Amino acid sequence: MSTKVSEEEFAALEARARARKLTLSEWVRAELLEAHDGAADEVLLGEVLALRTILINLLFSLGSGKPVTPEAMQELIARADGDKSRRAMERLTALRATVPEPETEPETAAETNPEEG
Incomplete structure (x- = not known):
């Protein structure tokens, strides 16, 4: 290699x-x-997406003048946690689909030796 x-x-x-x-x-x-195999990426992205969901919904509620009850917060957290793995997988799958696969064939001596042409 x-x-x-x-x-x-x-x-x-x-x-x-x-x-x-x-x-x-x-x-x-x-x-x-x-x-790594990407599992850590999925977990981290899932947590970030869940936090994003919570923050956006919380700010929207506060900006609209709606009170945020403990029950509403718990529901929001549960919904964000329930979706995070699926959403992370969807995003990572879409990203990986746009990245070209690396060449998997090993180079041969003829390919690496400029004198043999």
């Missing part, structure tokens, strides 16, 4: 590896293996 980086990027990567007392290869391997 290989990648191209600028000299500045290479130096920054080496510095991160040194900070963890690893070689660059060891550090890159560890980072790749620790890459």
Whole structure:
């Protein structure tokens, strides 16, 4: 596996590896293996969307002069919590549909050797 980086990027990567007392290869391997599967993104986005729903509805009620009762607040929280996972999945699925899939084929020697053309 290989990648191209600028000299500045290479130096920054080496510095991160040194900070963890690893070689660059060891550090890159560890980072790749620790890459998340997106579950944390879904949870975080779900919480943000739930907070957004609560805040918008609360501000709308207050701006309209409606009193916000404890019962209304509990209902609003329950509704926001009930929708958050579904809404987060919908948003992440839509986002992923717009991002092109990376190439999964490994490079062959002929593709990486400029002398063989």
